[in-house]
Amino acid sequence: MAIVSLVVELKDKPGQLAKVIEPVSKYKGNIISIVHRREEISEGKVPVEISIEIDEKNVKKLLENIKSKGITIKRFNESRLTSTTSVVLIGHIIHTDLSSTIDAVDKTGFAEVVEMHISMPCLNKPSTAMVTISAIGDEELKKAMENLKAVCKKKGIIMIEPLEPE
Amino acid sequence: MYMIKLAIFGFGAVGRGVAKILIDKERIRRLIGEYTVVAIADSKGAIISDSIDLKKALEIKNKEGSLPERLTVDEIIDSVDFDVALELTPTNIKTGEPGLTHIKKCLKKGCHVVTSNKGPLVVAYKELMKLAEKNNVKLMFEATVGGAMPVIKLIKRDLAGNNIISIKGILNGTCNYILSKMEKEKLPYDVVLSEAKELGIAEANESYDVEGIDSAAKLVILANALMNMDVKFDDVEIVGITKITPEAFEIAMEKGYTIRLIAEVNEQTLKVGPRLVSLNNPLCIHGTLNAVLIKTDLAKEVFVIGRGAGSIETASAVISDLAEIYSCEVNK
Known part of the structure; x- marks a missing residue:
């Protein structure tokens, strides 16, 4: 829809x-x-x-x-995108190829990273980012989040999900 | 009038808290009738008597650091006659010992057990419950989750008949103190942790709390005891709080969130980890408090908040379990 x-x-x-x-x-x-x-x-x-x-x-x-x-x-x-959620990522977000992290969501075809706010207080220290993801439905959003979570896990990035859906 | 004989195994913070409350005869008699403490044991020694003077026992423990008689808990269970064991020894998540052996022996002997020890329940919940049933005695464990905060009996008794759909909770006061302090003061994790250690809120070896292990152990107990699951500690997906940055709170706040360590169980989920919690959510609590948000099919949402640790606070849960055992028997 x-x-x-x-x-x-x-x-x-x-x-x-x-x-x-x-x-x-x-x-x-x-x-x-x-x-x-x-x-x-x-x-x-x-x-x-x-x-x-x-x-x-x-x-x-x-x-x-x-x-x-x-x-x-x-x-x-x-x-197209009707479901949205935000997650916080903590880790070496930039140095672990940021674009491939975002691709975990964007390449699905049904979800996109629509907003990103990165805070990098010190060089070589972990950065923190708020990533907002939109998808064409709740199920698709869930799948995109799972993809992102898997990529973050591989890269040693912590992903903090919301307790309740937005 | 029957005289209930109690044995206290473990004389640390919780054991001493329980002893202090048991000194108040009038308070406890109203709950369970006449009672006496016939044995107290700590890791090094014990006191055995038909009627132990609790004040004196506390004095000895404070002065000497341990109890005088060279007797182990196992020997006491074999040789002393008692009705209820208060099993308050330290937790070991991996083996459940020494509590597991203590509890099994007591149940087999036909004694009720009240415990604050998570280990035995995490390792062998189903086995212990079957053993209690077989021997027609009770195994009570309110103090294992959330300290003084009522949750086990609240769900089993007061929400009886409900199916529990999900439980989300803050089950570790140390983590909640650190996170809410980071949120408020915008300080890094390490700084807040050392401050918490100085205040005695975090232990010298903090990993058990901050890595989410303690919360996960409690979650396993909740899942097995209240949601009729059969899960093990290793089934819990665990992420701790050690890598949380102060910036995470600032960024989260822009979207109306803060961060808390949440233990969550439902049909698909069994996990402990930092989560974005809306500032409007009741779980957005501060300091060392614990809280649990329960969702059921009949009552819908129920929220409980309370003190998750402390000697007297945890002892409060032990005493309430003791009262529960005798609530149906007091007038027999």
């Missing part, structure tokens, strides 16, 4: 929103939120921001269907 958020321009008159909602329902999407940005009305058109949870396979068809009804899609952004 992916979370897609799009901004469409609708004429400020009855029945317009249905033109967008109908295709969402057709492609089995689940609407998470709808926001009318009435303060941004220009030339009689209201920007409406819609977030939808939908199967990745259907995203393209959904967008085409909405466009075919004469509606302008002003912006579209697909956020």
